Each structure stands twice: as C-alpha cells, then as structure tokens.
Amino acid sequence: MKRLDRLSLGGLACLLVLVVFALGSLAGAGGDPDAIVGPRLRPPGPGWWLGTDNLGRSMLPRVMEGVGTTLLLSSIAVLVTAAVSATFGIIAGYRGGYLNELVMRLVEVLYSFPAIVLAILVAAVLGPGQVAALASIVLATIPLMTRLVRAAAVAVSQRDYVTSAVISGARLPRVLGRHVLPNVAGTIAVQGTYALSVGIAVEGGLSFLGFGVQPPQASLGVLIQRGGTYMIAAPWLILGPGVVLVVAILAINVVGDGLRDQLEPRETRSLT
C-alpha cells in the first residue's frame, strides 16, 4: 500500500492541529471563552492573540471552542450518514429489485434539494439549534453517499468471492458484512471525508444565517455571523474564524483527494 502524497499529509497535519486546538479548548488552554479579558474590539495583540470581541472577550478561546463545536457536530453527522448510507446502499445494491428502486427514489427526492435549502427547511421545521444543524448535515450528505455506495455494491456483488460465499451457504448478513462491506469501505471512507467538508460548510452556513448553533455557544458559523455586525470596526472578528473554517474545509478536501487516489484509483472525481 502506497502512502498518502505530500499534499494530503499536509492536510492531515492541519486537521490534527485543529483537533488539538479543539481538545485544548476543552482542557481550558487558551483561557475561558466567556471571560472578559480586556477592552472591547481590540486588534490582535499580547493577551488576546486574535483580538477581542464587542464584549471584550478574547477571540482565541472562542475560535478554539468554535472549531470544537463545528468539528464535533459535523463528525457525528457524518457517522450517522455513513451508517445509514452504508446500510441502504449495500442492501439496495446487492438485492436490486423493488427495494433498490424504492431507496433510489427516496435518494433522488432528497438529492433535488440544494444542501443549504434543505438545511433551511429542516431549521424551519425543527426550530433553530444544534439538532437542526445535525439533521441538515445528515440529510444533505446522505444522497450522494448512498448512490456511490450502491454503485460500488452492485459491482462487488457480481464478484466471484461473493458468489462462492453464497454457494457455500453463507447467510445474507454474513455475505453483506464479511464480503460486500469490506470491499465498499474505501468508497465509504472517501465519501465520508468529502461529507465532512460539506458538513462543516452546511453548519457554518446555517449558523451564519442564525438557524444553526445558537449563541452564546460558539461555532465557526456563529462567530462569523456575530463578527459581521462589527466588521468595519473590527475585521479580525471574521478573519480569525473565517480563515480557520477555510483551512479546515481545504485540509479535509485535500485528504479526501489523497484517499480517493489511494483507494479508488480509477474513480472519477466527485464534487465537493
């Protein structure tokens, strides 16, 4: 097995730094995100390395907390998506028939909504909050992943080792779990990575519009939205969280590209 290329390793390193950031925030490094440390709307300087906000809170611990919220929300959502998509994609791809037809129809319906529009609908129904953000990410990422897992499962199902497992009397759960799942796991991993970056963007967008994570809890989207109000006087309020958000998405996309080249050498590129 070849190693990831340099660029993807760099992405992975960036990602690790962000995770350490987020964990550090839990351990109290960087200070209390809600403590007032100095004058209001101060540019970055000693004591407040990313500046202070409109209440005089240091932005550094707030951004650290925001990274944590955003990463945690998106990761949980992507795990849910992976579980749902793997289950339905594999069953639909292996079984075919009306079940396949049903799953693909449902996926097609979900696929017809642009991600942020779907998120808006979810937020309108569930009310703004973390649950809405989580559900939005799951619903927005399910269609593409289910489709691609199903396509991979269709190809794997025709392989000889699956046929021989069936002939030797393996039951359905064993065939799917031991023979099909491991061979579509690469697709799930690659799509899961891309889904994570979509998730971060959706959470950011939804929270930015005010319908995702609610203040005082910080997420990157919330910080950018709050920063917008004082943008002219204090541009660092959106620059800090904005740059971190872009770095997170870029790093994940780069890692996803590297994984894809590893695991599915001849697959076509997927969007986002």
Added chain:
Amino acid sequence: MRLLMWWSGRALSSAATLLGVSVLIFAAVRLMPGGFAETVLGPFATAEQKAELATRYGLDQPVFMQYGHWLGTVAGGDFGISMISRQPVGAELLARLPVTAELSLLAVAVSVLAGVPLGVLTAVRARPGGGGAAGRLLSGLGVSVPEFVLGSLVVFVFSRYALGLEVGAWVPLTQDPARNLATMVLPAAVLSVFAVSVTARTTRDAVMGVLVEPYVTAAVGRGESPWFIVRHHILRNAAAPVVTLLGTITAYLLGGALIVEHVFNLPGVGSYIVQAVGRRDYAVVQAGVLLAAGVFIVMNVVIDLLVGVLDPRLGVTAGRRS
C-alpha cells in the same frame, strides 16, 4: 422512436421526483411538532383566526385530502398568503425572481467563461503525470471557501475602502441597467468562485481524456494548428461532462444565491426565504423550497436533453442507467 421512449421515461421519472419533493415539503411543514395552526398563528391566536385557517387549509379533513387540496392550489399558482405581510406569496416570489435569476445567470456565465478556458489551458499545458501541488491547492481553495466567508470579506473590503463598487445599494435593472450591473458584479463574483473552480477542474479532466485519443495525435501529425485542434477536436468531445456538470452547479448556485443575497442584502428569492424562516412564515418557506427543488429538477432534464443533442451516443446509454 427509442429516444422518444427514453425521453418520456425521463420526464415521467422527474415528475415522480417532483411529486416526492412536494410530499416531503408538505409533510415537513404540516406535521410540525406543536401543531400546524398553533405554530403558524402563534400563541395569541383567537378561535376565529384558527377557524379561518382551518377552512383555508382544510385542516378538518384527512391528511391526504389536505395534501391534494394544497397540491391543487400550488399547481394553480396559488402559494398561499404570507402570515406576516398578509400578501400572496406567489406574487412576491414572482417580483423577486428576476433578481435571483440575474444573479445566478451572471454566475453561470462567469463560471463558463472563466472555468472552461482555464481548464483547457491547464490541460493542454500540463506535463504528463503533472498536476503540481500549487495548482491542486489553488483549485482546492476555490471549492473550499464558503460564500458566507468570502462574501463577508468582500463586503468588508468594499465598504471600508472606496473601490468604485457599491455594496448593499441595490438598483432595479429596469431603473438603471448600468448601476444595477455595478451592484450585481460583486455578488455574482462571490457566487461564482466555487463554480469556476469546479468547471475548470472538470474541463481539465475531460480535455486530458480527449488529448490521448488517436484522432488528436492524427490531427497533430497533419500539422493542424493548436487552436484549430482545440476548437474542432477537443472542445466538442470534452463538452458532455462539462455540460452535465452545469446541473450540479445549478443546485449549488441555488443554495449559494440564498446566502449571497442575504450577505449583500439583495431583494431576491433567497433573502425572502431567509427572512421567512426567521419570522416563522411557513407559507413562504414552503413555496421557496418547492421552487428551488423544482428549478433544479427541471434544469437537470434540460441538461440531459442538451447532452443528448451534443453527443447522441450518450442519450441511449444514459437511458439504461437504473
């Protein structure tokens, strides 16, 4: 004949999807936790208002009857009354549609005019096995910057420093086309960044695929000029994936327009929906979301048609995908 069959199948399946979308939207809004009447009218509703709502939406009937009733009114172009402004939602949507359409069309135009040449150029110039880290990083950056981040930054830069373009002062197209365009340039540019990167990437991949075809080698051997080869042999054969991509881009632009309109304060459909969610104006949310999904579905049918015209072979094979 076979193509016609395929076409009617495609149209039917899209209609089914649209129906599914409408069921989902209806169910989502009507079956909200807390009950439809209470949520829509708020806690201070009088019995009279509730009765009016019940007759208007047929709330005393079985759910599927309510759905049929709703679908009937929507098909007739009646999207209900906004709970806040008490104005018909359909008329307001229609009045705002041109802004969103102009924004999206500008963004599509930019992404094709910038993305395609960029993709062709990088593909033709590429060394075999190339794709340098810098190029990958740059195109990766293009798809990784969410438009609410970029939009906020652009608004900041252009409102802090006088750079000749106004931000947040929208002028109707019919009133002053030049000034309208000046106010639309920045939002359209922000909206198109993602689409440009994706278009360039896809064009590059498609062109690289065509470059290794024997007929390109033959054309080079005949001594045809590079520009002629690009125009006659490459662009036409690489067009199908790029045109197909436009469908995905449309979905993306519809969502992105919502955020960009909000950031730049443009009076389009997107900012209308965002306001409506904040005010819990469900008739508007329902209509807006249905409109977005509908446009996306129709757009994809149109694109399939276009791809079929560009490359007749694809229409037949595409018919066999399940």
